[in-house]
Amino acid sequence: MKIHCCRIVVCVLFAIVVTGCASAPLSLWHEKAPARVALVEYVNAVTARGSADYIPVERRIAVFDLDGTLFLETDPTYFDWLLFEHRVLEDPNYRATAEQTAAAKASRKGKFPKLDKNRERMVSEAYRGMTLAEFDAFVRKFMQEDQPGFTNLKRGDAFYLPMLEIVDYLRKNGFTVYVISGTDRLTVRPLTKILRLPPHQIIGSDSTIVSDRQGNRDALDYIYTRGDKLVLGGKNLVKDLQMNKVSAIVREIGVQPVLAFGNAMSDAGMLNYTISGNPYRALGFMLLCDDLEREYGNLKKADQMRRDCKKYGWIPVSMRNDWKTIYGDQVKIRKKAPAPKKSSQEK
Numbered sequence: 001m002k003i004h005c006c007r008i009v010v011c012v013l014f015a016i017v018v019t020g021c022a023s024a025p026l027s028l029w030h031e032k033a034p035a036r037v038a039l040v041e042y043v044n045a046v047t048a049r050g051s052a053d054y055i056p057v058e059r060r061i062a063v064f065d066l067d068g069t070l071f072l073e074t075d076p077t078y079f080d081w082l083l084f085e086h087r088v089l090e091d092p093n094y095r096a097t098a099e100q101t102a103a104a105k106a107s108r109k110g111k112f113p114k115l116d117k118n119r120e121r122m123v124s125e126a127y128r129g130m131t132l133a134e135f136d137a138f139v140r141k142f143m144q145e146d147q148p149g150f151t152n153l154k155r156g157d158a159f160y161l162p163m164l165e166i167v168d169y170l171r172k173n174g175f176t177v178y179v180i181s182g183t184d185r186l187t188v189r190p191l192t193k194i195l196r197l198p199p200h201q202i203i204g205s206d207s208t209i210v211s212d213r214q215g216n217r218d219a220l221d222y223i224y225t226r227g228d229k230l231v232l233g234g235k236n237l238v239k240d241l242q243m244n245k246v247s248a249i250v251r252e253i254g255v256q257p258v259l260a261f262g263n264a265m266s267d268a269g270m271l272n273y274t275i276s277g278n279p280y281r282a283l284g285f286m287l288l289c290d291d292l293e294r295e296y297g298n299l300k301k302a303d304q305m306r307r308d309c310k311k312y313g314w315i316p317v318s319m320r321n322d323w324k325t326i327y328g329d330q331v332k333i334r335k336k337a338p339a340p341k342k343s344s345q346e347k
Contacts, residue, residue, distance in 0.1 A: 008181070026039070026040065026162070027164055027165070028165050028323060028324050028325055029323060030321070030322055030323070030324060033323075035315050035317040035318075035322055038315050039142060039166070039315075043169070043170070045281070046280070047173050053281045055281070060170075060174050060176065061176055061256075061257040061258060061259075062170050062176070062177050062178070062258070062259035062260070063178045063249060063257045063260050064167070064177065064178070064179050064260075064261045064262075065179075065181060065182075065262040065267045066183060066192075067182065067263075067290065068263035068287065069261050069263045069287050070160060070164075070167075070179070071158060071191065071234060072147070072159075072327075073263075074295060075147060075149035075296055076110070077107070077112050077157065078183065078235070079183065079187070080123065080183040080184060080187050081113075082155075083138075083142050084104065084122070084123050084140055085104045087127070087138075088100045088101055088104040091145075097125075099122065101120075115182070115183070115241065117239070120205065120226065120236040120239050121234070124207040124208075124233075124234050125234045125235075128233065129212075129231055129232065130230075130231060130232050131229050132231070135232060136189075139190045140190050141182070142156075143156025143157075143191065144156065150331050152332070154191075156193075156304055157194070157327075159194055159195075160287075160319075160323075160326055161326065162323045162325070167197075169276045170259070175259070176201070176304065177197060178201045178249075178253060178285050179201065179202050179248065180245050181202070181203070181204040181240060182266065183205060184204055184207060185204030185239075186200050186204075188204045189202050203252050207233065207235060208232070208234065208235040209231070209232060210230070211224055211231070212228060212231045213228055214228075225231055241266040242269050245266075246269045246273045249273065256273065256279075256282075257274045257282070258274065258281065260274035260284045261284075261286075261287070262285075262287070263287040264286070264305075267286070268312065271285075271286065272312060275313060275314075282312070284314040285314060286305055286308070287319065288305050288316055288317060289302060289319055290319055290321075291326065292320075292323075293320075293333075294327070294331075295319055295335075297319065297320070
């Protein structure tokens, strides 16, 4: 009954978000928040026929990072790594390697790994041999768990409601929205049910997908046949961060976005690509996790990002000052925000 009630609360909140957009754009934002004012003015200008800034519908492309931009990444780290910890330390069906076990135990003590190739190798290897359906079910089951650092919040519902408003607002104004995430796209797809985006608009890191009957044969030497099952191959192909986000946009979207939203320097290339040399008016927004009451914020990092916004021409978004709510007023952090534990990079 508790799970059902929490789900109803989330659905009601999202309905409020959608309804609010119809009457007052971005109603979960403070009306005079500079980022809100800038975005609403921009959308009005680029969607008005006859405007010097008018953008045809087919070129209204908006790209969003996931972790820390649309979705919680601070309690205490990224969803995909917490999923990995769960797989390694708590899944009775998986026999972890000593390396994986050591990494998972260390991170639970606050020593998070770098976002490097070694980390991605371990994560990909943890799911080798799972069918796509099995992995999807594994992610969805994890999504149903309580979010540890909060009350009245499930892991899979930890989206920032004001950012959901932006996604819906843009879609209502003819924009096509893509998620460009450093998390594996097969992990992100179940998460984005609340965003109501089709799978092909979810771009992320990739690992190999093979046939269960392929064995050690290279993909160029194997023909998929009736009766084959697709399984995860256990090898990371690309980590969709930094320059890889830019190249992913070029490969998979094919046109330069006009709006980009991120939260860390690993999103910087995506924002700079969006606003540099664009034939259309374009904006980049950076989210600052500066709220210590409703989120596990970090003022030092937020202040640095504000300086970076000024340096690169991005528009800062303040969780603390710009938003009326984050996850909904029924969601509370369990204790006073601790000093955050740093990883070497951000998604």
